[in-house]
Amino acid sequence: MPSRVSDDFMAHPVNLHQKHLDLSSVKELPDSHAWVSPEELCSSGASRDTESIPVIDLNGPNATKLAGQACKTWGAFQVTNHGIPESLLDKMEAAGRKLFSLPIQQKLKAARSSDGVSGYGVARISSFFPKLMWSEGFTIVGSPLEHARQLWPKDYNNFCDTIEEYEREMKALAGRLMWVMLGSLGITKEDVNWSGPRGEFNGACAALQFNSYPACPDPDRAMGLAAHTDSTLLTILHQNKASGLQVHREGTGWVTVPPLPGALVVNVGDLLHILSNGLYPSVLHRAMVNRTQHRLSMAYLLGPPSCVQISPLSRLVDHGHPALYRPITWSEYLDTKAKNFNKALSSVRLCAPLNGFADANDHGSVTVG
Numbered sequence: 001m002p003s004r005v006s007d008d009f010m011a012h013p014v015n016l017h018q019k020h021l022d023l024s025s026v027k028e029l030p031d032s033h034a035w036v037s038p039e040e041l042c043s044s045g046a047s048r049d050t051e052s053i054p055v056i057d058l059n060g061p062n063a064t065k066l067a068g069q070a071c072k073t074w075g076a077f078q079v080t081n082h083g084i085p086e087s088l089l090d091k092m093e094a095a096g097r098k099l100f101s102l103p104i105q106q107k108l109k110a111a112r113s114s115d116g117v118s119g120y121g122v123a124r125i126s127s128f129f130p131k132l133m134w135s136e137g138f139t140i141v142g143s144p145l146e147h148a149r150q151l152w153p154k155d156y157n158n159f160c161d162t163i164e165e166y167e168r169e170m171k172a173l174a175g176r177l178m179w180v181m182l183g184s185l186g187i188t189k190e191d192v193n194w195s196g197p198r199g200e201f202n203g204a205c206a207a208l209q210f211n212s213y214p215a216c217p218d219p220d221r222a223m224g225l226a227a228h229t230d231s232t233l234l235t236i237l238h239q240n241k242a243s244g245l246q247v248h249r250e251g252t253g254w255v256t257v258p259p260l261p262g263a264l265v266v267n268v269g270d271l272l273h274i275l276s277n278g279l280y281p282s283v284l285h286r287a288m289v290n291r292t293q294h295r296l297s298m299a300y301l302l303g304p305p306s307c308v309q310i311s312p313l314s315r316l317v318d319h320g321h322p323a324l325y326r327p328i329t330w331s332e333y334l335d336t337k338a339k340n341f342n343k344a345l346s347s348v349r350l351c352a353p354l355n356g357f358a359d360a361n362d363h364g365s366v367t368v369g
């Protein structure tokens, strides 16, 4: 995984006081983390849990068709029968738990530097919000060795081996999912020349993100991870047993994605939105927190090879369907996101979509914070 995935957030270092509070020992929600005032509490953050994103059996006969429908209508789905061993997911969860349960001073030894992308810290989108999120994160781009050594000077091999195994398995699954999702649009390997000779997306870049959401003394007024879309082709997310992920759907509102044993969540990211010429919306999502349970999630963020310019696939462009976005590399897009956050996708857009839908990020009615 080349480390140029991005140095782009470095121009916008998070610079907020109290950014390294030990959240698990806080007994009362500090004002720095209060997104909702007590007066606003009744009307805020309502979510509908009567429906949720589809659950798709990856080995089922209709996987391609169902994935296409899910991507078009939700920009997300849960996948089962994905082939990732449960034991590996358990090992990753244990690795995340071990990491976040270290004393804060130890975690800060592996802090993400102001000009870096890997390491421990608050969500990098924090700089766009007046309040801090009830979470901490650890990002891995390239080798985790240096940071693992700082965290566990005598015992870093286990962590590194688990990460390496997870990345290998996730890379293969991400390639499979790309073809299922693109296949539904009639896209073949010949249409995506950067997918490699066997269409394995071997040169693809990726990042791995551990998220930790400690139990919160006032969960209705806090925010785990503010609403955002991922700057990826696709994201594969594993969440532990504690619920918290919500996706936003136009006309429906916020909907909880319940943790299902053995299932992984797949999100359409901004670059797949561009590649599909707007046919697959990148899903707006956020993470809520709760009073009693420590929530953990791990995201595998897939992007294209660093030299590739992503633009709408030519098979999806004709007179009636002009290209909606200009070509852009992943690194350039991450840079744009770091500067413009939820305006990044529209800043790359060439013309308004013909179907009249705006990008997920542009919903006037959705508060992203």
Ligand SMILES: C=C1C[C@]23C[C@@]1(O)CC[C@H]2[C@@]12CCC[C@@](C)(C(=O)O1)[C@H]2[C@@H]3C(=O)O
Pocket: 005, 006, 009, 117, 123, 124, 125, 139, 207, 209, 228, 229, 230, 231, 232, 299, 301, 334, 337
């Ligand atoms: C490749 C990347 C996508 C990401 C920024 C990053 O350089 C590494 C971390 C990713 C992450 C994970 C949590 C949510 C998010 C918005 C963030 O703040 O960091 C995403 C970034 C993204 O998708 O834009």
Ligand SMILES: O=C(O)CCC(=O)C(=O)O
Pocket: 209, 211, 225, 230, 237, 239, 244, 245, 285, 286, 287, 296, 297, 298, 299
């Ligand atoms: O924790 C979650 O459920 C969401 C995490 C997420 O959106 C991310 O890492 O990009």
Ligand SMILES: [Fe+2]
Pocket: 228, 229, 230, 235, 285
């Ligand atoms: Fe995300």
